Amino acid sequence: MxxxxxxxxxxxxxxxxxxxxxxxxxxxxxxxxxxxxxxxxxxxxxHTGNADVIGITGSPGAGKSTLVDKMANVYRDRGETVGVIAIDPSSPFSGGAVLGDRIRMASTVGDMDVFFRSMSARGTLGGLSTATTDAVKALDAFGKDKIIVETVGAGQNEVDIVKTADTVAVLVPPASGDDIQMLKAGILEIADIFVVNKADLDGADMTVKELREMIHMRNSGPSPASGHHGADALVDTEVDFPGDTDSDWETPIVETVAKKGEGIDEFLETIQQHVDWLAESGEGTRQARQRYAAEIQRLIREDVAKLVERDLKAAGGLDAKVEEVMAKESDPYTVTDELLAAIRNPAQPANTE
Amino acid sequence: MSVEDQQMKIRCLVAKVGLDGHDRGAHVIARAFRDAGFEVIYSGLHNAPEEIVQATVQEDVDVLGISILSGAHNELVPDIIEGIKEYDAYEDTLIVVGGIIPEEDEEFLYENGVDGIFGPGTPLEETITFIEENVKRDE
Incomplete structure (x- = not known):
C-alpha cells in the first residue's frame, strides 16, 4: 500500500x-x-481552476472533431496550451471500441502542447462523467490554458459529461429538422453557444432562423428547463442549467465552416465573451459550486451503491432476497433496512446485538 | 473500502505511417481488435513518425500497431521507437508491425525494439493472442 x-x-x-x-x-x-x-x-x-473548460457536443457528423482541431490550432497560434478529451461511445457487443476522433487532429500534428486523449464509454456511461471530470482536473493541474471536452450529444449521460465544462457549445448541422427535434429533447437547455457548422451548405439560414425562434420562445416562455426531474434526482436536483431564469446570457448563434477554418475566430471570441460574463456576473462561481455539489452527490451515490452491492453479495445476492420476499419470509422494506443498517450505523453492524 | 473497482482494457493505437495510402489492412485489424474487446485508437492515413509518438504517449496505449506497406520501415520504425523512448513510454508499450516486411529486415527491426512482426496472411487470432500474452503491464 x-x-x-x-x-x-x-x-x-x-x-x-x-x-x-x-x-x-x-x-x-x-x-x-x-x-x-x-x-x-x-x-x-x-492545483486546478486555471483553465477555461469548453464542452463541444452535437449529433454524429456535425463536424465536432474538425472544429476542435481548428480551435486548437488558433489557440496554439496565440501561444496557449490545449488539452482535448474526445469521448466516443463503446461498442456494446464485445466491450471494445474504435476511437477515431484523432484522425481529424491534423492541424497540430506532433505538437505536444496539444494533449489529445480519446476515451470510450466502456459500457458504464454513468462512471464516464466522473472519469471526464477527473481527467479535466488532471489537464487543468498540468497547466493547460484551454481544455476541450468533445462528445456526441445523444442523451442524458452525454449531457452530464458536457456539464463538466464552463462553456458548452452545441453544434447543429444545417437543414436538419431532425436535429432540431433532438435538440428540443434536452440538448437545447445546456447550450451556452449554438454553432451552425457547415454554414456554406443549403439550409444553413433556415437552421439559424429556427434556432433563433427556439431561443426566443424559451426566453419568453415559462422556463421549460426548470422542471427537470427523473430517476437521478439525487444528482440533478441542485444542478441548474446555464441559461436559466436568473441569468442574462442570451445564447448566441455562430456560423462556421470548420473544414475551411471560417468563423473560428468569431466562435472563439464568443467563447471568450461567455467566459468573461461568467466571471463578471458571478455566474461562474455559482456554477462551480453547483458542479462540486453534484460531484460530491454523485460520488456518494456511487460509493453507497457499491458498498450496498458488496453487502448484498455477502448476504447471498439479490436473488436470494427476492426468494425470501416471494416466500413471505421477508418484505422489501425489511430487506432494504437490513442491507443499509451497516451504512446507517457502522458502529453497530446489523448482525450484532 | 473497496470502492475502487478496476476496469482494465487493452488500449491499442493502430497507425499508418508514411506515404502509402492502403489502409484496408489497418481497418481489418482495428475491427478485429475491437471485437476482441480492445480499445482501439485509429489515427488514419499518412501519419508522420512524430505524430505516432505523440499519440502513443498521450493515449498511453499498451500496444502500438504500425501498418506499413511502403518499404520505408527501416527508417520510419526506428524513428518512432526513438521518439517513444524520449518520452519514457517505451518500457510499457508493446510494439508490433504489420504489412510487407521482407524477412531480411526482420532482425534489424527486432534489434531496434520491435516486439512482433506480422506479415500478410497472419491469422488475426494469432496477432490478438500475441498481444494478450505479451502486453506490458506495470504490475
Missing amino acids: SNEMSEIEELVSELLDGKHRALAKAITYIENNRPGYRKLVSELHQ
Whole structure:
C-alpha cells in the first residue's frame, strides 16, 4: 500500500512538473479506476481552476472533431496550451471500441502542447462523467490554458459529461429538422453557444432562423428547463442549467465552416465573451459550486451503491432476497433496512446485538 | 473500502505511417481488435513518425500497431521507437508491425525494439493472442 502511495506522489509531482508521460498515466489511472486514483485526483484538486473548460457536443457528423482541431490550432497560434478529451461511445457487443476522433487532429500534428486523449464509454456511461471530470482536473493541474471536452450529444449521460465544462457549445448541422427535434429533447437547455457548422451548405439560414425562434420562445416562455426531474434526482436536483431564469446570457448563434477554418475566430471570441460574463456576473462561481455539489452527490451515490452491492453479495445476492420476499419470509422494506443498517450505523453492524 | 473497482482494457493505437495510402489492412485489424474487446485508437492515413509518438504517449496505449506497406520501415520504425523512448513510454508499450516486411529486415527491426512482426496472411487470432500474452503491464 505504501508503495502504491509513493508511486502516486511521484506521478503527481511529475505531472505538476509538466511531464507528458505522467499526465497520460494519470488519466489512465482515472480511466481504469486503478487503486490509488482517488488519492491522485485529491492531490491534483488544489492545483486546478486555471483553465477555461469548453464542452463541444452535437449529433454524429456535425463536424465536432474538425472544429476542435481548428480551435486548437488558433489557440496554439496565440501561444496557449490545449488539452482535448474526445469521448466516443463503446461498442456494446464485445466491450471494445474504435476511437477515431484523432484522425481529424491534423492541424497540430506532433505538437505536444496539444494533449489529445480519446476515451470510450466502456459500457458504464454513468462512471464516464466522473472519469471526464477527473481527467479535466488532471489537464487543468498540468497547466493547460484551454481544455476541450468533445462528445456526441445523444442523451442524458452525454449531457452530464458536457456539464463538466464552463462553456458548452452545441453544434447543429444545417437543414436538419431532425436535429432540431433532438435538440428540443434536452440538448437545447445546456447550450451556452449554438454553432451552425457547415454554414456554406443549403439550409444553413433556415437552421439559424429556427434556432433563433427556439431561443426566443424559451426566453419568453415559462422556463421549460426548470422542471427537470427523473430517476437521478439525487444528482440533478441542485444542478441548474446555464441559461436559466436568473441569468442574462442570451445564447448566441455562430456560423462556421470548420473544414475551411471560417468563423473560428468569431466562435472563439464568443467563447471568450461567455467566459468573461461568467466571471463578471458571478455566474461562474455559482456554477462551480453547483458542479462540486453534484460531484460530491454523485460520488456518494456511487460509493453507497457499491458498498450496498458488496453487502448484498455477502448476504447471498439479490436473488436470494427476492426468494425470501416471494416466500413471505421477508418484505422489501425489511430487506432494504437490513442491507443499509451497516451504512446507517457502522458502529453497530446489523448482525450484532 | 473497496470502492475502487478496476476496469482494465487493452488500449491499442493502430497507425499508418508514411506515404502509402492502403489502409484496408489497418481497418481489418482495428475491427478485429475491437471485437476482441480492445480499445482501439485509429489515427488514419499518412501519419508522420512524430505524430505516432505523440499519440502513443498521450493515449498511453499498451500496444502500438504500425501498418506499413511502403518499404520505408527501416527508417520510419526506428524513428518512432526513438521518439517513444524520449518520452519514457517505451518500457510499457508493446510494439508490433504489420504489412510487407521482407524477412531480411526482420532482425534489424527486432534489434531496434520491435516486439512482433506480422506479415500478410497472419491469422488475426494469432496477432490478438500475441498481444494478450505479451502486453506490458506495470504490475
